[in-house]
Amino acid sequence: MVKVLTVGVYDYFHLGHLNLFEHAREYGDYLVVAVQEGDYIKKFKPEARVLYSTEQRCKLVGALRVVDEVVLYTSIDESIKEIDFDVFAIGEDQTHEGFQRAVAWCEEHGKKVVRMKRTPGISSSQVKSQLEDLQ
Secondary structure (H helix, E strand, C coil): CCEEEEEECCCCCCHHHHHHHHHHHCCCCEEEEEEECHHHHHHHCCCCCCCCCHHHHHHHHHCCCCCCEEEEECCHHHHHHHCCCCEEEEECCCCCHHHHHHHHHHHHCCCEEEEECCCCCCCHHHHHHHHHHHC
C-alpha cells in the first residue's frame, strides 16, 4: 500500500482543498491529511483569523470519502518525521523554510515528493477577502 501525505490548515474549506486531496490520492492507495493545530498557528501568526477549531477542521476533512486518515501537525519539518507515508504531496505555494526542510528530510529518507498545482481562481485568502467584503 502506498500512503500519500498532504498537509495544511484547511480553514475556510473550499474546492481547491478538495481538488488537492483528489489529485494527491492519485499517487497512492491511502491518503493521510495532516491538519495544523490551531494553537500552533496562533503562536507563529497571532494575527491569523482561524474560523474553525482544530477539532472542527479535522472533522470536516475526515468526513470526505477521499481522505483515509486525519492526523495533527505543528511544525511540518518536525511532525513529518512522526507520520507514516511514502509520498509527500505539497502545494506549489508551500515553499517556506519549514517545507524546504521537510522536503530535504523526505529526499534523505527515500520519500517521493510531488508538487501539486493550485486550482485556478480560488484560495483561502480570496475566500476570506470575499467574506470581509460582504460585511
